[in-house]
Amino acid sequence: MPSPLDLADLPFLREALLELVLLAVTGGVLGAWIVLRRLAFFSHAAGSATFPGLVAADASGVSPTIAGLAVALGYAGGVQRAGRAAGEGGRDHGEATALLLVAALATGVILASDVFESGAAVDRLLFGTLLGLDTADLVLSAVVAVIAAAGAVALGRTWSAVGFDPDGADALGLSAARADLSLLVLVAVAAVAAIPAVGVLLVTAIYVLPAAAARMFTTSIRGLVACALGVALAEGIVGLYLAYWLDVPAGPPVAMLGALVCLVLAAATGRSAA
Amino acid sequence: MSATAVRVEQLAAGYGSEPVLEHVTLEARAGQSVCVLGPNGGGKTTLFRVLLGELEPTAGSVELSGRPAYMAQTERTRLDFPVTALDVALMGTLAAGRWWLPPRRTERDAAAVALERVGLGDRAGVRFGELSGGQRQRALLARALVQDARVLLLDEPLSGVDPASARLINRVFDELRSEGRVLLVASHDVESARSFDLVLCLNRHQVAFGAPAETLNRAALQATYGHELIVLEDGGGTRAVTVQHHEHGH
Numbered sequence: 001m002p003s004p005l006d007l008a009d010l011p012f013l014r015e016a017l018l019e020l021v022l023l024a025v026t027g028g029v030l031g032a033w034i035v036l037r038r039l040a041f042f043s044h045a046a047g048s049a050t051f052p053g054l055v056a057a058d059a060s061g062v063s064p065t066i067a068g069l070a071v072a073l074g075y076a077g078g079v080q081r082a083g084r085a086a087g088e089g090g091r092d093h094g095e096a097t098a099l100l101l102v103a104a105l106a107t108g109v110i111l112a113s114d115v116f117e118s119g120a121a122v123d124r125l126l127f128g129t130l131l132g133l134d135t136a137d138l139v140l141s142a143v144v145a146v147i148a149a150a151g152a153v154a155l156g157r158t159w160s161a162v163g164f165d166p167d168g169a170d171a172l173g174l175s176a177a178r179a180d181l182s183l184l185v186l187v188a189v190a191a192v193a194a195i196p197a198v199g200v201l202l203v204t205a206i207y208v209l210p211a212a213a214a215r216m217f218t219t220s221i222r223g224l225v226a227c228a229l230g231v232a233l234a235e236g237i238v239g240l241y242l243a244y245w246l247d248v249p250a251g252p253p254v255a256m257l258g259a260l261v262c263l264v265l266a267a268a269t270g271r272s273a274a
Numbered sequence: 275m276s277a278t279a280v281r282v283e284q285l286a287a288g289y290g291s292e293p294v295l296e297h298v299t300l301e302a303r304a305g306q307s308v309c310v311l312g313p314n315g316g317g318k319t320t321l322f323r324v325l326l327g328e329l330e331p332t333a334g335s336v337e338l339s340g341r342p343a344y345m346a347q348t349e350r351t352r353l354d355f356p357v358t359a360l361d362v363a364l365m366g367t368l369a370a371g372r373w374w375l376p377p378r379r380t381e382r383d384a385a386a387v388a389l390e391r392v393g394l395g396d397r398a399g400v401r402f403g404e405l406s407g408g409q410r411q412r413a414l415l416a417r418a419l420v421q422d423a424r425v426l427l428l429d430e431p432l433s434g435v436d437p438a439s440a441r442l443i444n445r446v447f448d449e450l451r452s453e454g455r456v457l458l459v460a461s462h463d464v465e466s467a468r469s470f471d472l473v474l475c476l477n478r479h480q481v482a483f484g485a486p487a488e489t490l491n492r493a494a495l496q497a498t499y500g501h502e503l504i505v506l507e508d509g510g511g512t513r514a515v516t517v518q519h520h521e522h523g524h
Contacts, residue, residue: 036355036356154374155373157365157368157373157376157377158373160355160357160361160365161365161368163352163355164352164362164365165346165350165351165352165365167346167350168344168346168350168351168365168414168417169365169368170326170328171328171343171344171346171427172365172366172369172421173341173368173369174368174373218356219356219401220356220358221356221357223356224356
């Protein structure tokens, strides 16, 4: 059984740990709003929808970050626009999220299998490489953590008013549409930042599961943010140690741990993780 | 004579090319209360949306004494959202436009005073979802009071409210009128409309507008509600009630 201190001593583990800390900050701040505004599906979809952009970037030599950001921002704008046009009260994003996700995934599969024949690169895009990060990945995660924290501080009162009572928020002169779009864009950008570490399929593990767990035992927004951050940090550190110990990729243990914590808390508190 | 706080002239409004409301003309002076009666889909919400500036009129004009405050129905709120009664009252300060900054001390004080005024001073820290129905309605009233608006738009403020809360809310309404504020109250309760200064009857157009004694007659109410109106005859006179279900419409 390896020493837990190896997480701080070994350079590749130290970088992975730093990445998880940065993602935990973003996850704690944004995850709370993702859960409160019921955007869990969107946050998963925003990561997955970048798949065609990442496949194309991988084959053509374009920066995957730029390609992923372009697709994710386009996806967020498309979901918000389609949701407002189609949903009840203009704010139902669920169907628009699913529709655009299916279109993006289908495009990605065609690009990967028939156009670029990406092969092994697809695995890395889908599940990430937490133990193979470079400095640019860490810088991106740090920048996104700062943007997420600043955005939540500046927009938190508006998101709260819109989430609590959309009609009442409109009457206060707040733009519910702009508030929704700002949150969707931040979640999409955060999803792209997490892709190098956990891949497009496990973004939910970082941004949704810790906040969903914290939601079951907190009664205030501040408490939710603080506890989501703490849970994300704990799950990241323990998951990374388990990956090191069991010699498996780090993303899946972090995700499994997140799901397990949610299930245990749901059973203990009698509240739903959904 | 008091100054005019609300003036609407030949207003028409709708969604897309379909007009939902036409030919609305009304005027209310400082300190007056207006009961807006109408069936579901009759145009009450559309009128409020125009007054709030959320919907552009397709014809006519609207003049208001400042930006109005709006009190929504509690059914439109999320009871699972982790906000306290004080948080809800504080949301009213967002109307001042400083949404990107934390609330100032003066704004916190104003929210606390508003909660005291609606009898929730000792419930400020209680989560909104844990309040009773009447207390929730009072918390939403506190959010409207914090805005210090000259004109208040109130959507079914006494719907589903317990008698004690209803008395308290009505007392606050009386205070607001004595301060010179104008109250426009959307309601289904024909009988309670008699206690207002003015009554506006809507059914996709203006059926009647004026003092209750002039507007609350059988012909106007039947034109407003049609088959949803029941007139009860008893020993002391007649009483009108509506049989519509409570729901949201135009």
